[in-house]
Amino acid sequence: MRPRRRKQAGPALNRLWSTFFIVLACAVVPLVLVFGVEFIQRGNLHETWAWLIQNPKLFTMNALLDLFVFLLIYALLGNLLPSVALSILLLCSMSFISYFKVKLIGEPFFPWDIFLNKESMNVLPLVTNQSALLRIGTMLGAVFVLLLMSFLLPRLRLRIKTRVAVGLVAVFAVYSFGVNAPWASRFMDRMGANEIVWNQSENYGNNGMALAFTMNVKNAIVPKPAGYDEPTMANLAQMLMMNQSGLQTASAKADPFNGKQPNVIFIMSEAFWDPTLLPNVTFSEDPAPTVHRLQQESTSGYLLSPQFGGGTSNVEYEVLTGQSMSFLPAGSVPYQQYISQPLPSLAGYFEEQGYKSMAIHSYEGWFWNRENVYKEMGFESFMSKDQFSNPQYKGDFISDDEVANSIIQQVDSTDKPMFIYTVTMQNHGPYDDQRYGSNPIQVEGNLTPEAKDTLETYTQGVQDADASLQKLIDHFDETGEPTVIVFYGDHLPMLGYDYDVYTQAGFIQTGKSQDWTLEELKKMHSVPFVTWSNVDLPQEQLPVLSNSFLGAYMLSHMGMQLPETLAYNVELSQKMPGMLRNLVVDANQNLYPAVPDSLKEDVDKYRQLQYDGLFGKQYLAKYIGSPYLQQNVLPNYNQEFVEKAPVDEDIDGSLNASGEENPN
Known part of the structure; x- marks a missing residue:
């Protein structure tokens, strides 16, 4: 009977070790991801370390978000090391994009940048210098090593029921933080999150990339202004018609x-x-x-x-x-x-x-x-x-x-x-x-x-x-x-x-x-x-x-x-000739970081x-x-060009990727 007991103990021990390594990965991988992402985003080891030490709660919040992303990928793939590799590839790529966007035009990577399909390719020639290629190569090298190790080491798979449960929890958490659900909002407040919508470079720098990116998800939906309804707009329409008549008479x-x-x-x-x-x-x-x-x-x-x-x-x-x-x-x-x-x-x-x-x-x-x-x-x-x-x-x-x-x-x-x-x-x-x-x-x-x-x-x-x-x-x-x-x-x-x-x-x-x-x-x-x-x-x-x-x-x-x-x-330009998201210029050329009370109405x-x-x-x-x-769409829109055969056949139409505006 003893050999049989030893034989049964082997799989149980293996499951125990597998569970230990999975839990260890869930604890360590998000921390490493946050450090790597922030190091890429900031481009400086000293600044990265200073941010980690000075903001332990925000560091933890970013790690938690990265954990849910990692768990979602793990639930989909069911294999530990490839899931780690894909998490690194996804999050570090986002950080690289954000880093170069800030370098180029002063804006980080936003959720809606994902939908810039062909436009996003036009940033490639701007980031193909030696330093950029070295950074990207290091990331890709780490991903390759992990994928290679996945063929040599145990796969550390999750059971199908566990995968479903973990995936659902991860989706729920990512969605809740993204749409700013009440419980998620309270939790982020306790962790010290402070969204700076008007200055997104500072927003990403203070809160960390994962948290700032997540907080921006809800901003893809433009909220209805306070007081917007039909009676308000009816009154505003009457005011506009009266003002227009006066303006035309005066001018x-x-x-x-x-x-x-x-x-x-x-x-x-x-x-x-x-x-x-x-x-x-x-x-x-x-x-x-x-x-x-x-x-x-x-x-x-x-x-x-x-x-x-x-x-x-x-x-x-x-x-x-x-x-x-x-x-x-x-x-x-x-x-x-x-x-x-x-x-x-x-x-x-x-x-x-x-x-x-x-x-x-x-x-x-x-x-x-x-x-x-x-x-x-x-x-x-x-x-x-x-x-x-x-x-x-x-x-x-x-x-x-x-x-x-x-x-x-x-x-x-x-x-x-x-x-x-x-x-x-x-x-x-x-x-x-x-x-x-x-x-x-x-x-x-x-x-x-x-x-x-x-x-x-x-x-x-x-x-x-x-x-x-x-x-x-x-x-x-x-x-x-x-x-x-x-x-x-x-x-x-x-x-x-x-x-x-x-x-x-x-x-x-x-x-x-x-x-x-x-x-x-x-x-x-x-x-x-x-x-x-x-x-x-x-x-x-x-x-x-x-x-x-x-x-x-x-x-x-x-x-x-x-x-x-x-x-x-x-009429408004005569009171406030200049307005950006974080700068207002009044008629006397005074500068304000936000709309002053005198102009809010x-x-x-x-x-x-x-x-x-x-x-x-x-x-x-x-x-x-x-x-x-x-206004309506004109029925003959672009008819004069649509009916013509393509021209410029002697010119190589394949411009290089330096293209048009950088995506932001």
């Missing part, structure tokens, strides 16, 4: 266009900014003579962009709709997430006025979902990269000069007045590729050779953008066809990791955006805009204006009838108007019979 003026409808051309030049603003740098010649001349001769100023270094579509969204990114989750992309039905925009407004509205972008039509969004915004047509016939390239992208030629060709071949919204591509980053071979404009200053090369490449793109603007001015000046041009950048360029060129040149004092003063924050989001017209228009200088107010401002500036919601934008109305049109029940359109608020 009534002689028609500067003598009854003719001018072409209205908006040109959003990729990453256009004025590098001569860098204080400790000189240039061998003026890189932007046209813009500098227009700043003296015509209406001009600075736009307060919601973006830095990328996210062009969010700037488009603000300009075209008059709505603000400040009311949406940090890092969200309305073109990808929210716009799936007709939305009032400048395109629909000009169509209703008898214009032909066209969008022109010298890159792929699918990028940022533009081909679908422009349709919902009421554009008649969209000319993307595929519709350029044998275009000239500068570097990897269609040149700004080629875009100017397309604008001229479209206006000259159309009998109707045109509203054209143009997005260029030539001067897209990164700028360390020496894309032009040599740069005529030389930069002098206390810069490293790498920073000097980056700045000179960027400056050459600025010069080409400026020259393309002058080309348009010369053409319409010669033809005399009434035309208004609005030219501006979408955001400041990303000039090296950690705002390298900006700090070396003394434009800002630190490469850590969470440490910027309000004045530095304003500078890093202020892009120049200039206007030109061959008709005499009033000249004004605007020290700051949010992108969301630009469309309304220009309609008013040209003496055009404003829809009710855009009339409110004009006005901003709340602005928020309700936006929510009603984008997410709500469109009560406003019910009470205001404005065609602007009741």
Whole structure:
């Protein structure tokens, strides 16, 4: 009987050891994951260790979240070592993405970045340097070793009933923390979690990546503003109609266009900014003579962009709709997430006025979902990269000069007045590729050779953008066809990791955006805009204006009838010309980190108007019979290009992955 007992004791002992190793893995793996993720995220061992020591509760909270992710993967795979490997691959990859996003554009990895399908591939060329490859290689090496060990060591499987139970618990926990269930919210509060929605870099730095990422999941759903209901919107509609009538009466003026409808051309030049603003740098010649001349001769100023270094579509969204990114989750992309039905925009407004509205972008039509969004915004047509016939390239992208030629060709071949919204591509980053071979404009200053090369490449793109603007001015000046041009950048360029060129040149004092003063924050989001017209228009200088107010401002500036919601934008901009999520500029140019009490009521109305049109029940359109608020998709959208055969067959259409804006 003794041999039989020893034989029975063997499996029992093995199960005991298996249970011990599984429990040990569940205790150790989350701790190692938190350390690894935070080390990657912070890029510094000292900062990582300091955060762990100073925030034991937050460290534990992050470990608990990583544990639930690990348990969910373990329940699905049922094998310990492959589950550890996949957990490392998943969480460390997210941390790498967040690290490089912060380095490039100052924003971490958000839950909704997962839905940036092909767009996300455009960050790859920016992270293929030796240091990045070494980090990524180390992670992949660890994953490979674990997978190899899984073939040599016992599999440590879970029983099917245990797997189901563990999986359900993990799903429940992850879901509860993600949607901020009451019990989960109370638990996170006790663990010291403090969400900083308005500054996501600080949010991730203080709370840790796993916790900050989880807290952001609920932010993918935009909450209904307090007080939003039909009676409130009915009262607001009545107020808007009264205010619009008063505004139009007060601003009534002689028609500067003598009854003719001018072409209205908006040109959003990729990453256009004025590098001569860098204080400790000189240039061998003026890189932007046209813009500098227009700043003296015509209406001009600075736009307060919601973006830095990328996210062009969010700037488009603000300009075209008059709505603000400040009311949406940090890092969200309305073109990808929210716009799936007709939305009032400048395109629909000009169509209703008898214009032909066209969008022109010298890159792929699918990028940022533009081909679908422009349709919902009421554009008649969209000319993307595929519709350029044998275009000239500068570097990897269609040149700004080629875009100017397309604008001229479209206006000259159309009998109707045109509203054209143009997005260029030539001067897209990164700028360390020496894309032009040599740069005529030389930069002098206390810069490293790498920073000097980056700045000179960027400056050459600025010069080409400026020259393309002058080309348009010369053409319409010669033809005399009434035309208004609005030219501006979408955001400041990303000039090296950690705002390298900006700090070396003394434009800002630190490469850590969470440490910027309000004045530095304003500078890093202020892009120049200039206007030109061959008709005499009033000249004004605007020290700051949010992108969301630009469309309304220009309609008013040209003496055009404003829809009710855009009339409110004009009214609000006179009290608060600038608004970002973490910066407000009032009429006296005072800076605030949040909306001051004196402006909260006005901003709340602005928020309700936006929510009603984008997410709500469109009560406003019910009470205001404005065609602007009741826009529909045009039945002939893009028909002129859809019916044409593909062109540009001699040009290699496969651009490298440096693509368009970095995802954020």
